[in-house]
Amino acid sequence: MDDEHSRDAALFPAEPQEKREARGAYRVLARKYRPSGFADLIGQEPMVRTLENAFQLNRIHQAYLLTGVRGVGKTTTARILARAFNYELPAADGRPAVDRPTIHMDALGVHCQAIIDSRHPDVLEMDAASHTGIDDIREIIENARYRPVMARVKVYIVDEVHMLSKAAFNGLLKTLEEPPEHVKFIFATTEIDKVPVTVRSRCQRFDLRRIDAGLLAGHLRKICDLESVAIEDEALAMVARAAEGSARDALSLLDQAIAHGAAQGGGAIAAEDLRHMLGVADKSRVIDLFEAAMKGDIATALALLQEQHDGGGDPGQVLLELAEFTHLVTRLKLAPGAERSSALTEEERRRGGAAAQTLSVSALTRAFQILMKAVDELRFSPRPLASADMALVRLTHAAEMPSPEEALRKLGFGQPRPPDGARPLAPAPERPAPALSLAPSPQGAARSLAAPRPEASAGVAFADFAALVAFVGEKRDMQLKMALETDVRLVRFEQGRIEFELAPGGSTRLPQQLMQRLQEWTGTRWLVALAPSGGAPTLSEQAATRKQEERSGVESDPLVAAIMARFPGAEIVAVRGREAPETQASGAELAYDDGEPDESW
Structure with missing residues (x-):
């Protein structure tokens, strides 16, 4: 063992750090303090624990796939794994010899320094960005048949593996699934979705996390x-x-x-x-900007943004940090334990906590959505400062906007919503709900879009055509159900017989398809025929008519008319019926999209 160690040391001499620095070649910190063992990795405890258990149980996989964002340690982990596979340490000074794979590498072994310096003949690193073709993979496959020169196993490290061509991936599959016992594969990638599933299924995958x-x-x-x-x-x-x-x-x-x-x-x-x-903004000035915007003080907010810009701050970066502080305040409001994070400054804890006590969740979420949309717009804006100014204008005006409950209260309708678990002091005044009249459907047409009925068994009759369509939906044939709702203008419906006019664009094969499905599902023979004319509106057309009548009825309600007059540009996006006595007297509600405030507000 000592003779082998002497021979390996002669083959792989370790150049002292002092000698390298004496040559005048400065080593950047990222290389100088690159981890050489699993104990040096930070923020990847789940992966280290899994590998430690696997090595202790001798359940070492044939291929590993490491994924994560840039700079979290994928290639470094691959080299450490190569060391672990080939770790060999002779006995010396009362220390026992180590000649088996292990992740506990307290001292440099026979092959360690050569692997760390990427010059070991049995640990081959390949950059898939510059070796993408099948010829490069064919060379790996051919060399994999030969046993390692010096080390215990031959290790192939393929960086940015997602850049291999389709032919290269396919050529690698067989060797990857059944490699020789002396070969290990380690793949690293930042875009795991581009790696074929056939490759991922043959590897043990580790997702390296962002470091806190x-x-x-x-x-x-x-x-x-x-x-x-x-x-x-x-x-x-x-x-x-x-x-x-x-x-x-x-x-x-x-x-x-x-x-x-x-x-x-x-x-x-x-x-x-x-x-x-x-080029980042002053954190204290960002908080000042946040407070001014949320108070609606647009003059102060614009002046603070101009000050940051004059000091070299990028407007997009200022808005991004403003959004990050908004997110922090939201977390402090909903999860007070977030203030204990070591990454926060004392000013962020103090002023963020104060803002969380005064601002509502709806105001914070609205502000965050406005800011993130503005950050995205600034990426393509030819005038970043002007775009950031207009984003602050939207933010300050949105901060002054009342909530729907406050708007109703200012208009003189309704009462403040009681706290959760409390009962209102007095019932809301009763007002008649808007009349929503529905015209009677023509003779023989489907009467309503009824709720799905219990699944019918063989021989069970359907009350009407709508019940039959609901039954088709329960059978999970969504294509046929959609065709029945949009293409069928019903003329006659009886048990065992359907006659309808086909809507423009409908398939002429629909009657035959429906007849086959009904016989298959019910065990009863159905006669389905086409009529040249005389059909009632389709179910979809009837639903659209009812929706329009409901909308017209709601628009005529005095309360809704007053709200629409007070907020120009507002739109009714949903109409819902009254479900409980506590709902407002109109019997319907006006929905707003807080994420996209109207530009004219």
């Missing part, structure tokens, strides 16, 4: 201590939030922040300097 901002900020603090870099906690929290759960993005931003701080004259890196570097 608080956990990421703590990791950055440790690295700053190792690098002897002084930086404010708020600046680290800003970097962690900007990374959006990606460790590599966070380390790249930290590298940039260290260089920016050095250019500013040394000393601790301040959050203000980092804010200018990242």
